[in-house]
Amino acid sequence: MNFSTKLINWYTVNKRDLPWRSTNNPYYIWLSEIILQQTQVVQGTPYYHAFTSQFPTVFDLANANEEDVLKLWQGLGYYSRARNLHWSAKYIVNELDGVFPDTYKDILKLKGVGDYTASAIASICFNEVTAVVDGNVYRALSRIFGIETPINSTPGQKEFKALAQQLIDKQQPAIFNQAIMEFGARQCKPKNPDCSVCPFKTSCLALKENKIAVLPVKLKKTKVTKKYFNFIVIISKNEKTILEQRIGSGIWQNLYQFPLIETEKPSTYNNIKSKIENLDVLADMNFDVHLYNDTDIIHKLSHQHLYTKFWIVSVDECIENGIDISNIKDYPVPILIGNFIDKFNF
């Protein structure tokens, strides 16, 4: 039995019933693929339902405000995905008359769509024979074929793409692509896979040579840096607070946050209080400062650990700028801020 037949037989028996498997509509497949980039199915599924419900067509998404798209994306992370998704929806509507591109080459022109996502959409929706290579495929192929080329190197990416393209079932590329990803996710798992029930157990080179735990090979790891964040939560007499939109480069682009004072080292009360006094919005005002969280909240991103303090600043005067606290949940915020807003009793 050849590779594809073995794989698809396994898939037929073991596949999950997932919402996006019941459609070939490229708009829905696109939504699912963007949502699932670097995201597990269990985490992404609620967002898939939310997006298809709130934006049933590409026109609905294109007509939305970016802020509404970010709000719906809140909590999922990698927010450039949401901004690019919105950009591409407008591009499809304005430049393509709302017709979704139907070839790998044209799908690749969408922002936020790279080789993997273009291959997935082109094969699943349009039966184009373009092999997908995601984290699951890297793991499965590196083990079955005993390939030790680092998967995050340029030669590795080319080698695995070529191998997948050679293996793909040209009669049913849509099924093959979904099958190999599902196989990597459910059978050829990162840790402790049950190789005794694997359809490739007799031929898998990694199993034969006891290399399951060391494959796939990956080049180094990005080192994590520590940052010290102080969020200034202003509460005025007229029940307003200040939210600022993050602009420019860096994390959480275009999301909102309380005014942020970043320090080189853990801050002290006196240290922060003097900096709060210099905030323009509080010029010549009397206020009281107290620390909300006794111990730092450590928010972990992929390459930063944010040691976070929330400082509550009560102002016994009215402020003119700022937003009504009653409307605070309308703004898209990073989950670190969102958790605080949910817990804090304004």
Add this chain to the structure above:
DNA sequence: AAGCCGGGGTC
């Protein structure tokens, strides 16, 4: 080629 970009889960 290397660094950056989230949040949640497993082991």
Add this chain to the structure above:
DNA sequence: GACCCAGGCTT
């Protein structure tokens, strides 16, 4: 703690 996730963009 280390590693992973239906990756892609910027420098």
